[in-house]
Amino acid sequence: MRIVYYTFRGQFADSPRALYRALATRLGPDIRHTWLCTAETEHTFPTTVETVPMRTPEAVAALESADVVIANDCISMPWRKRPGTVYLQTWHGTPLKRIHHDVADAPEGWLTQADLDVARWDHLLSPNIVTSERLRRAFGYRGPVHETGLPRNDLLNGTERASVRARVRAALGIADHQTAVLYTPTWRDDLVFHRSEGRDFELAIDLEDFHERLGSDHVLLLRLHHMVSDRLSAAESTIARDVSRHPDVGELYLAADIMVTDYSSTMFDFAVTGKPLLLYTYDYERFRDQLRGFYFDLEAVAPTPLLGSSKELIDAIVDIETITAQHEERYARFRETFCHLEDGGATERALGLLFPSGFPARSGNSGSTDRPVHTATSEGDENRADL
Known part of the structure; x- marks a missing residue:
């Protein structure tokens, strides 16, 4: 058996990595695990992991000989899935902002290869009830959507949480x-x-004010989206560190004490930890009305107020205990809506899709396999969620 894995931009990360780790401990040495990588990411893989560069004849051969393909994004390259191959698409989060065919004014041809890949999918994972039919419609996907939660988030409920936090903080020099x-x-x-305009990602947080008001007791970890992680114009400093290349964002969730985000799906994952979450939405109207648009009213659903300026954000960090206490009920509703499947058992539920006749349980597993997996098989399920 050959299993081929892919994570966006050829990384060794996300839900495919969680599934790989589970499978590597259970399947025998005759199982071949192959990861698609890039020239930039190949060195980040463990030396024991077989890698093949993306968009090469070797990558095509790996995919076309695979018995199982596991990916968290569209594999946008030409290849032919052979009969009998099972393709599990985990996707990579709960969307607030519109995605794929729901994006207005996307560049012509942007989704051509992606749509061909969607046609290859056999199973699509959903992180929660709210997301299932949005994924189906956005991708034009006709197969089963399984509400399992995201395997990558099992780490956040795992028994090794404390040790991971200590290790990552030590590696980043956080006291x-x-x-x-x-x-x-x-x-x-x-x-x-529109890269021809020459703009870089601009850090919207006033680092000088951050340092003056919060002092050396606070450190800012910058985790840019992989689409713009090479566009950071702000240099690192003693209070700001670029962790965009850290291989596992879940480890950063554990290392952090507070998350600040805008419209990223990371908000839904971080909420699993129950730690303070702030939404810095300085370009809210522009993003909603001109750039991308949302699937639901963020102001109505947000676990905390929307913050519109760097000063408001730093005020909130200074007074984080008060903010947390004042919005405890909103945060609880947010977690009930978006994190109801994140119980540590998503990996087990996903493996059940790949091995429906049964798979031996790993000793010491912290996840539960008792929760039934709801499979949304038609658009008639779309009214199950009211967001």
């Missing part, structure tokens, strides 16, 4: 007494689709 603020802004369409 025990320091508050780590993880900033995860999403990408803006005009920075990607």
Whole structure:
């Protein structure tokens, strides 16, 4: 058996990595695990992991000989899935902003190869009830959508949470007494689709004010979206560190004490931890009305107020305990809506789709396999969620 894995931009990360780790400990040495990589990411893989460069004849051969393909994004390259191959698409988060065919004014031809890949999918994972039919419609996908939660988030409920936090903070040079603020802004369409304009990603946080008001007790971790992670114009400093290349964002969730984001799906994942979450939406109207648009009213659903300026954001960080207490009920509703499947058992539920006749349980597994997997098989399920 050959299993081929792909994570956006050829990384060793996300839900495919969680599934790989589970499978590698259970399947025998005769199982071949192959990861698609790029020249930039190949060195980030463990030396024991077989890699093949994307968009090469070797990558095509790997995919066309695979028994199982696991990906978290469209594999936008020509290849032919052979009969009997099972393709599991995990996707990579709960969308607030519109995606794929729901994006207005996308560049012509942007989705041609992606649509061909969607036609290859056999299973699509959904992180929650709210998301299932949105994914189906956005991709024009006709197969089953399985509400399993995201395997990548099992780490956030795992028994190794404390040790991962300590290890990552030590590696980043974050002292025990320091508050780590993880900033995860999403990408803006005009920075990607119109690169000829020459704009770079602009850090919207006043670092000088951040340092003056919060001091050395706080450190800012910058996690840019992979679409613009090479466009950071702000240099690192003693209070700001670029962690965009860190291989596992889940580890950063554990290392952080507070998350700041805007419209990124990271907000839904970080909420699993229950730690403070702030939404810095300085270009809210422009993003909603001109750049991308949303699937639901963020103001109505947000776990905390929308913050429109760097000053408001830093005020909120300074007074984070009060903000958290005042919006405890909103945060709880947010978690009930978007994190109801994130119980540590998503990996097990996804493996059940790949091995429906049964798969031996790993000893010491912290996830539950008892939760039934709801499979949305038709658009008649779209009214199950009211957001």
